[in-house]
Amino acid sequence: MTAQPPSPRTVAGWILRRPTALSEAEQLQLKSVLAQCPGLDALTRHVRPFATMLTERWGERLPEWLGAVRQDDLPSLHTFAAGIDRDRDAVTAGLALSWNSGVIEGRVNRITMLKRQMFGRAGFELLRKRVLPA
Missing domain, CATH: 4.10.910 (30s ribosomal protein s13; domain 2)
Structure with missing residues (x-):
């Protein structure tokens, strides 16, 4: 009997959480899923640094992150990056400053x-x- 694959919601939760917050079993399952899906692995390599930029307020790293996104063949992230580019100054300020509305x-x-x-x-x-x- 084979094990039930994790749901997309579960995998998304693993990707969006800090790697240190995952249990050892979750880390192994995520590693297995990412090994079977190169596109999801590439997406994870971009989502985690963006989440770190959000939580740590590292807006100065945004241009570097956008450049890395454009290097991969991920159309959905390209659309996201284009949206950020339309108002890059505001996004950078939002990522860097502690003020909010x-x-x-x-x-x-x-x-x-x-x-x-x-x-x-x-x-x-x-x-x-x-x-x-x-």
Whole structure:
């Protein structure tokens, strides 16, 4: 009886987690999967450094990473890299700086929710009373 192959979700989880966070059995299974699929192995070699750039805030490594992505034949990553290139300065800043717009986005989200709740039910005055005290 042969062992059940891991699900795509499981393999994606292994690839996206830090290698040190994987158990020995998971590392062996991932190694086996990557040995059978060279495309997935190449993808893993790009995804892990990008994840490190995100978590460690190493935006200065982005041009080097984009160059490495373009060297491999991975069309989906080429599309991702092209999207990053369209706004490279902003992406580099997002990877390097600790600032974020989370508070502002939360406020906008709350106001949008209030507007949707009240659509067709009340006039501007009631909407104003609900939004401004917040």
